[in-house]
Amino acid sequence: MKSVTEISGVPKEDLSSIPASAHPTAEGPAEVAANIKYHAQYTPHFSPLKFEPEQAFYATADSVRDSLIQRWNETYLHFHRENPKQTYYLSMEYLQGRALTNAIGNLGITDAYAAALNKLGHDLENIVEQEPDAALGNGGLGRLASCFLDSMATLNLPAWGYGLRYRYGLFKQSITEKGQQESAENWLEKFSPWEIVRHDVVYPVRFYGKVEVCASGVHKWVDGEQLQALAYDVPIPGYGTNNTISLRLWEAKAPAEDFNLNEFNDGQYENAAHLHSKAQQICAVLYPGDAKEEGKLLRLKQQFFLCSASLQDIIARFKERRVENEPIAWNEFPSKVAVQMNDTHPTLSIPELMRILMDDECLGWDEAWTVTTRTIAYTNHTVLPEALEKWSVALLTKLLPRHMEIIAEINKRFLEMIHSSHPDMENKFNNMCILDDSNPQKPVVRMANLCVVSSHTVNGVAMLHSNILKDELFRDYVSLWPEKFQNKTNGITPRRWLRFCNPELSAIITKWLKTDQWVTNLDLLRGLRQFSDNSELQSEWASAKMANKIRLAQYIFQVTGVKVNPNSLFDIQIKRIHEYKRQLLNILGAIYRYKRLKEMSAEERKKVVPRTIMIGGKAFATYTQAKRIVKLVNDVGAVVNNDPAIGDLLKVVFIPNYNVSVAEILIPGSELSQHISTAGMEASGTSNMKFALNGCLIIGTLDGANVEIREEIGKDNFFLFGAEAHDVPKLRKEREQGLFVPDPRFEEAKNFVKSRAFGDYDYTPLLDSLEGNSGYGRGDYFLVGYDFPSYMEAQSRVDNAYKDTKKWMKMSILSTAGSGKFSSDRTISEYAKAIWKIQECRVP
CATH class of the missing domain: 3.40.50.2000 (Glycogen Phosphorylase B;)
Known part of the structure; x- marks a missing residue:
């Protein structure tokens, strides 16, 4: 029988000297190679007779994850001990891309991994190609969220991301004579080596049901359909720092007891697993088609599932970090928690936080409202009417009856405030109200209006956009709360978008600036201006560009012919x-x-x-x-x-x-x-x-x-x-x-x-x-x-x-x-200071 090393195409003697031994914090090529080989043998995902590129990728990723887990655990423990104010970023999308290059680049061990894989008979570039993109997003909204997480970690900020673990993403696009064709983007066909399931982090999430009023006057949402949110954590390492934060993704599941064994044995297989099937639908795809009511219900379920699970988790952490046996001081919640809603998709965070505080924690309306409005902030990403989200009151009442009550009460109190404090603005009611009943047969909830009324800060994402928000879209609100509106021009991480994806140009920049500090201080790129006429730099620049063009031409031929x-x-x-x-x-x-x-x-x-x-x-x-x-x-x-x-x-x-x-x-x-x-x-x-x-x-x-x-x-x-x-x-x-x-x-x-x-x-x-x-x-x-x-x-x-x-x-x-201004490090620093009010919390 052939050995693994012989089958992999590498002479047996080249690998026999490399031990299969665990080195979780390996940094040198020999230790890294030993750790990769250890995972190939002792964390096997495939049959033992192969060490081809795909198997080598998973073993390599497992070995990198070892390094991340240590930093990850230290970061979590450090945040727990220090108990700083922490930001929680809620987004329906995260367009992460491949994690391997980014992880070893941020950890500063790219060269060691390239050398180690070479020892094992593989090429790093080829191994990287084995990793599918995580199908957790679609466009700029999701890529921005991922750049932000990278900057949060790099700046050592106490921050996490929350999202959903979509199994099939938006779709995989192929082109035929008929045009675009869609198929499932099955990035989890095998598994993701970067995520860790947290079986101890599970929260109930309810849909439908009814609202009961207790003798005490407290409202309780009961009955209906209850699923579970299970946490999967993905590590986000910072560049040149020990800080590694989390992207926590929720997966929907049904409790085991909801599987009806009697019905199954009676041949009623679909009925027996009815709730399990509904749970699978929630995290199946990103943005399911919503032309029919079933699609609208599913989208609304997704949004609420993200909001409910995340807020329950945030509150659990707030309680966990307080001094043991001390009563919960809810007035301190906004001084420990900042929630940022990435566009209107997580708007249901507002009524859900109100519901938890009032119905579960027994706070009065005014106290719950103060906590909520001091905690939640809103980023607007569009002026397109169709993207501002309006949900049918009938649909919300059906799926989330308690939340519809709370939204109606927020709207009522807001209009009463205008009536008493700004009677001259009553002619603006139609534009400013949260509940739009201009069509009495089909009243809707305007989610963007709910965000503006309920958030302590509203920001646009470029100066022109923010001015349009203030001068047009939200003009009437600006006259009420001018201090509420800010601009935070977007940015991108220079690590993924220059340092790692364009190593040829990065090397030239470092050579001419005589420092690589530009990777975390992008303003240093200004130093290139003095050399812009230099023929030597121009020649090197052109050579780097041509090398990238040749690589792109090869890719185009490969995928299109x-x-x-x-x-x-x-x-x-x-x-x-x-x-x-x-x-x-x-x-x-x-x-x-x-x-x-x-x-x-x-x-x-x-x-x-x-x-x-x-x-x-x-x-x-x-x-x-x-x-x-x-x-x-x-x-x-x-x-x-x-x-x-x-x-x-x-x-x-x-x-x-x-x-x-x-x-x-x-x-x-x-x-x-x-x-x-x-x-x-x-x-x-x-x-x-x-x-x-x-x-x-x-x-x-x-x-x-x-x-x-x-x-x-x-x-x-x-x-x-x-x-x-x-x-x-x-x-x-x-x-x-x-x-x-x-x-x-x-x-x-x-x-x-x-x-x-x-x-x-x-x-x-x-x-x-x-x-x-x-x-x-x-x-x-x-x-x-x-x-x-x-x-x-x-x-x-x-x-x-x-x-x-x-x-x-x-x-x-x-x-x-x-391009120095357009670093996400700059953007996140501005969010941290002006909106979240959080400080650096560096892991020693």
Whole structure:
């Protein structure tokens, strides 16, 4: 029989000298290799005759987890002893990406692991590729939450994250001739080596039922359906510190006693496990379709499940850390606990905390309200009406009867306060009330209004966005509580988004700055400005960029079969597919570019800058227009990429199944990135920050964080186009009135699609949405037609700038040099000081 070492392809004598011995805190290559081998033999997940890349990954991850567990336990014990005020971040999404590279990078043991795996016959890069992305999020909201956790740990802040343990994520995207196809993203098909199930951390979560009023007047929520929330913890290590905090994920389960053995033995198998099936539904997928009432109920269940389990856990920790046998001083709760709601999804934290305090802990309304409003803060991430969340009163009453009572009482008391203290604002009731009964048949709860009324702080996520919140969306509340509203411009972790994903460029930055302290002090990147004209730096910079472009070209060929020219301009737009993000503007520009190339003479084509346009992102499964955009991109690519007359002058590639790991290849290889949303509609964006940090130039509108990025990197290093936010309402009105005259190039691009140049698919509904003067669609609500000529002129400026290599390299260097502000370390420091009021709690 062959030995493990022989089967793995490594000569037996090379491994026989490496002992299989446990070294939980190993830092040297020999000890690390021994620890990996120990886990391969004594923490086996596979048959003993294999040590191929997949088996090697799980053994490697287990060995890294050893180091994390020690730091993790020490951090928990230190927080317990010190009992600081702690922040709890509640989010429905965490887009973590792969954990292995990040963990060994933050622990400072990457080189040791690379050498150890080499001893064991494997390559670190290949082992990293075996790890599936954790399918716990979808877009910027979830990636921001993950960047924030990294910064919380790195800054040694007492903080945790709470989320749900989705088994299948949003979906795995594949592309066929029919367009986007969705399938389950089964990242837990085997298991995650990073999570630890906490069998001792289980809380009951109730749905449905009724409210009973006791003789004492206390309300009690009883009966209904009761499930259990079981905790799974994922370690989040800080960079260059012992602090390792937790992301606690909840899984829903039914108690064993709810399995009806008699029914099962009687052949009624589905009935026997009815509650178990309901429990599995809660954490099955992220954002289940909500076109039907069943889908709406499930989404609401998910949100409440997160809120209820997390608050019960937070309160249990508060009680655990108090002096033994002392009575609970609830007035001290806000001085020990800060809860941050990441958008409106965790809004039910408000009535749930009120319910626990009043019904379980017997506090009066006023005391419970004071505790709640001093504890909870709210981050708004959108001005889109459909994303602000409105829930049917009937649905809430059915699923959460006690919470609906509490929400109604909050609304009643709020309106009474306005009536008594601000009678001049009674004409604002309709906009400010939490319960909207303008349609008496279908009254709804406005979750954003509930958040604003009940939180001690409300913040936007970019200066422009925060001003829109104050001047428009929440204007009436600002007149009541001007001190409640703040701005916290988003940021990204420089560890994952430069240091680890772009080691070539990172090494150059460290060399020229003569320090690697920029990894935790991103403002130091300003020091690159003095070298931006230096030809030696520009040459090194260009070499690093080319290495990343070649790697990206190889990836594109691997996943799409399209060969792209690394010497072409790499132009990338990767984000959730949505009409306001205007991937449609991008592809119409590409269509016009292709049409012009077809019309050029061979001599004219010689002067053209070759360009590879890449678009990636998921369209929500029920968002028909977004899925049409995905199909159009692919149909255009199928024609353009196979046109021998065009060759390498233009390629259009759709990158399938966009996720964090894909972004870590795309962003370092990018040269131009499109952030082209309709002005005033993107709250912030964080991919724009990642691209700018990696020396990629941006073409974009004055929207979200683009405004601040342009200020920081310099106006000359940003390709600006389009209407500004304050002009958008007027332009939409003119569009509706038929006063808009479309640019001929815009009409040419649309007509080219209508000519069936890209296949026989009927794109009429998509193109009709751009016909603002014809009453179709929404009248080009996102102003694609209005901004098209300005967009095309900006693209011409891009082409001209790219022809001057020295100028382009200088602009690229200045982009990185101006990105210091956009570190999530800066953002989290601002949250900690101005909203959470928490201090560093460093593990010795």
